[in-house]
Amino acid sequence: MNIQREAREQSWDLPIQTRDGQFLAQYSPKGLCGLNFPSQETQTRMANGHPIPQPIQRWHDQTATDLENALAGRPITEFPPFDLSAGTDFQQRVWQILKNIACGKTLSYGEVAEELGDRKAVRAVGRACGANPIPVLIPCHRVLASKQKIGGFSGGLDWKRKLLVREGVLLLE
DNA sequence: TCCAATATTATGC
DNA sequence: GCATAATATTGGA
Secondary structure: OOOOOOOOOOOEEEEEEEOOEEEEEEEEOOEEEEEEOOOHHHHOOOOOOOOOOHHHHHHHHHHHHHHHHHHOOOOOOOOOOEOOOOOOHHHHHHHHHHHOOOOOOOEEHHHHHHHHOOHHHHHHHHHHHHOOOOOOOOOHHHEEOHHHOOOOOOOOHHHHHHHHHHHOOOOOO
């Protein structure tokens, strides 16, 4: 694996208030690089007093709009730029596939693995999904286990169920 | 370089 | 249904 590690780049953390709580978006100079579910930590104000560059403010507006749509189960048409350079090649390949899953549709871990060309990499796919830095916008919640079973979710299974129900996806479990 | 851990899946009991 | 083996990738010792 060839991951070039640079000195810590500058980043900005900005909160997004939704009806489901306050999310926390993280930006690098290249784009959106992280999104956190509401928690005690995201309640604290992060971007207080720091100057926000104009492009990042624009990305953030887009992110906030997208997040509202995603939480409402509506399809997202336009994304802010993503900075996925923190992930490995394999992970970025998986995340790319996830972005292509239409709203209301689901894939199994095995199907994602087949898209990658290696049917046996199902387990690695699950691992890559768990490492997804931008849940909801990169719809890792649309990846289920076989037979429409829920599988797992890094942000908590309640979130996964809630998101899928709002998109009209029916689960077995 | 090796080893344990994983958001899996297919198979056998 | 539950236990188990097979399998790819990752991160840490």
